[in-house]
Amino acid sequence: MSLRPTDMIKSLELSGQDLSRPSSLAEEDEDKISLLPESLICHILSFLTTDEAVFTSVLSSTWRYLWKRVPKLELESSDFPNDEACVDFIDKFLNVQSLLEFSLCIDSDGSKNDASLYEFCLGKWIKRKIHYFEVLCHRNTKIPIKLPPCEALGCLSLNDTSSCVLDTPRLEYLSLIDNNFKSLNIISMSDSVEVFIDVDFKLMHHDLSERNIIHNLLSNFSAIGDMTISWTTLKLIHGLRHTNPLPKFRYLTCLHATMSLDASPELLPIVLESCPNLKRLTLVVTCFKHFGNIMRWIRLRRLENFVMDDDPEGVATILSNVLPYCLVCSLEYVTIRSPITDKATTRKLVRYFLGNATSLKNLVLRLSVFYGEKPHNFDRVKQYFDSPRRSHLCHFEVIWD
Structure with missing residues (x-):
């Protein structure tokens, strides 16, 4: 110990x-x-x-x-007898040093401690011209974060905070991870900030004030150029698509997103439609059925033994009926990371971009390989995913990870 x-x-x-x-x-x-x-x-x-x-x-x-x-302080509340001792240590540290990096993990260790004690002392840290600020709260008690104006803050990571007010004109990176994030108010923020969003909401559907919660949150980032969205948040976006549509990200040129192999084919066009000037897309396709991956990989080694979806053309049909503006005007680079499975989802995604993106210059498909093995017939695997290309400048390659 x-x-x-x-x-x-x-x-x-x-x-x-x-x-x-x-x-x-x-x-x-x-x-x-x-x-x-x-x-x-x-x-x-x-x-x-x-x-x-x-x-x-x-x-x-x-x-x-x-x-x-x-110039760095990393603390975990579990290293102290109680929250009062942890807060007291943080306050004393303010008197002996001006830090550049501060990280605090508030552990879940019972109801005897009160996470709200940290709210006041965290605000004082920002006034010390911190460059990197991270708070992870693993308690049922959510901490509202109201940051005073901070010219120096460049990196901010918040995990399980209930709300946040930001006045950070020089912020370069913002990470929001939460299961019940309620509100975000941005007073000032650089348009060049990179944003990572992994939020979910336990919505009270009878509460009209929560109907636009995802739209209000994402509207804060309508002027940014680089964003990453988790699969958790994408599921929320799809579930609320009729009552809570996405705002337009007219300045977004680089998007990283994670989606499941079982995701609705409607989801991708919905997201792309909100990014009319997108140039780069990185799509990570995940499969949560880990035990089935090996058997699927064995089937992949002999393509003629593939077991496809019952309606393999269904995905392409739904995707092709909706052509977002960025697909026909601005999208130039696409990277798709996918496990090797017997589902046709990845194949249809590749063909969707190759067949419809008029400005596409490069599409890279990175396939996960288990146990370091690779197929013996590489050309045939590439042929399986390849299709006619709308852009004559497009280069398509398959890489084994």
């Missing part, structure tokens, strides 16, 4: 050791690391966790307080 940071500090203070006195090992072997500039030593310590950095304080009196000057 590892020592808590507070226990480590206390043990050092109570020990009667003279840390300034070199050990016999130090007398025999010159300590070259300690001769480095303090700023360089702190940079080296920044690659360690906070716990590991604290342990270096036993090396000598020179190292005793160096960990406090490391």
